[in-house]
Amino acid sequence: MDVFEQWESDVRGYCRIFPTVFKSASNARQVDENGRSYIDFFGGAGVLNFGHNNMRMKKAIIEFLESDGVAHSLDMSTTAKRDFIEAFVETIMKPRSMNYKLQFTGPTGTNAVEAALKIARRVTGRRSVIAFSHGFHGMTLGSLACTANDYFRNAAGVPLENVTRLSFGHPLDGMAEAYADSSSGLDQPAAILVETIQAEGGVNVATREWLKELQQFAKDTGALFIIDDIQAGCGRTGDYFSFDGMGLDPDVICLAKGIGGFGTPLAMNMIKPEHDKHWSPGEHTGTFRGQGISFVAGREALRYFEDGSFLDGVKTKGARMNERLQDIAKQHSVHWFEVRGAGMIQGLDTKDGELSKKVVAACFENGLLIGGCGTAGRVLKLIPPLTISDDDLNEGIDILENAINKVAEAA
Template identity: 65%
Template sequence: MSIFEQRESDIRAYCRVYPVVFDKASNARQTDEDGKQYIDFFAGAGVLNFGHNNPHMKKAMIAYLESDGVTHSLDMHTTAKRSFMERFVKTILEPRKMDHKMQFMGPTGTNAVEAALKIARRATGRQEIVAFTHGFHGMTLGSLACTANSYFRGAAGVPLNHVSHHAFGNMAVLQQLRDYYADTSSGIAPPAAFMVETIQAEGGVNVASKEWLQGLAKLAKDVGSLLIIDDIQVGCGRTGSYFSFDDMGIDPDVICLAKGVGGMGTPMALNLVKPEIDKHWSPGEHTGTFRGQSLSFVAGAEALAYFESPELMLEVQAKGEIIANALQGLAKRFTPIEIRGKGMIYGLDVGSGENAKAIVDACFKAGLLIASCGTGGRVVKLIPPLTIPNDDLRIGLDTLIQVTSSVMEATA
């Protein structure tokens, strides 16, 4: 038995899907200790938008370390944080005329969600949060209450209260909620906030329509609730623009970011909070020992350089078309298959968890790292690095198409 089997907790998961020991990685490829290479369509569950060991970020991080830059600072001011904040404001916020404050917390997505829930409740004086079916928002108790998946919720050990779930993407449900809130005898009061992903990544790559998101935003505004956008997995350029909602005509009160915002795979989480909401915090009410992760500020600042010109986002849009076109051929051949996605996140719904598992396992053996998601794990999810070379993208897609065809033919 290996040290992992002997001593690592049984809670380990991804290593069971990819049962090798990885040793090296560069851009969209990983190499195991036996020298076998794998094209990576998983990218750290959406963390590595800019690839493994991005050379620009690596160079900046090494230079920072060699200069004895501050590596840990809680929430003290540092040159690394200042550089990141100034670049983020200039590159992302100012062009969108966003005056949101930047809150750094513990460096995980679930901590960003926890902080968003806290400030929404504080700002409105309400307790209830409305979340949506198939949503995923994290594993700590507050964010887990917003998560819909019963497998994850079942590990809580305590009731998950003060959150109600409603049908994602359903216009009739929005109208029903509006009617309830207007009816003083309905017994249903408006919530502190609506928490939503524009694309439910873990939930099966379910893409919200512009009409529905605008309807949700208007409902939130009309009833005095906050609109919280969880952009943790599909933000930072994943959809072909920095924010997944850039083309949706909505103005969120709080935006949760993590994963790709740290650039290199080093941990960082960040909430963007409207100033009139942020003022409800008092100093130190939401802390986190690693909310001043300087290496993430250094790498994250380099990541922002990709958004100072339209080049990468145009590439993402072009690669997204390549992915969509490749997958559509499978949907035409096999009736159960459905394709959903935007930019460089796509879901291949293959009808059952058994089909998806067979595809993921066979792809791994063929040198392609890919994962499943959605109800029962029935959706094969593609989230390669945005910087993946076109040759690697096409090789990976060819592998996926060949494997999926074989699995679907065998189960027909």
């Protein structure tokens, strides 16, 4: 650990929560250099939907490398990209009667959000964006302006402007009328940007009714409706998109994290064709948009969605997670714990950031990687790989339960 302490930047964060040196990983387990195995309920902050070193993806990547596949291509056309696009269209878009252009941005979620904000401003000729309390959209300046957390915002060093903040999940009574009033003093929005499930914000789940109301509000104001599905998408909720079946038709959908499959970076925006035509070539560019390894792994990931069996398993495991967390909350009713989530993103709100921090530490000591989120980190967030075995899932929740019992009894 001395090497990291001496030479790596003090900005590092997760290594302080999990103070060991990891050497290998497989599916839902990581092993440190001392041979200690940890069950992973952190999942690369939502990247590793298909586990560490997924065997199917690893095989495809090795074959790709051994055949001298094009690993880096900017936005040039490659066979790997074509295979990914064709699979995404056939497996995800056509069954949902979707019609979008696919924009591969720089390979991070924050870059996808930046591109979405740019196209919204280009289409509408407006600047202001409506975002929401507890939202998280990234760490670069445009997306950071839409992020609500003061700890992240204060690191910017410059004003974060052109964003109006509304309360997540609260009724929009009178908002359309206020924005229609030329004397209201409100700037007309270029976009309404929302996560259907606020992952980093505390596993806050929006209702279908509110999201429908939000979409109508966007139409009424002439704003683009943008869904940031970067952490909650790609099968995490038991459907491919977190908003499947809600009757929503976003103008832009931001995807990243799990879309690359293997843990290698990839980000993509789905943009309505009538909006995409407002781009001119090269207006949003980046060195790493042609991630060949990620296209190969991402194409393998899409095979999991060719029939409903995989997502049925996600729903079953998600229901089990929720059931166990509800039982834990009942055992500690004096603390008013609250369970929130959908599918295999579940949160236990302890209402106490210090208690949550102690639970995370106790879990690590006993072989479980889990993180806190939300205000003061008070929500314990469970985002294990969707491919986790039943035995590892149950053992992980057992470790969590024991840690909560120990910490709560001492509180």
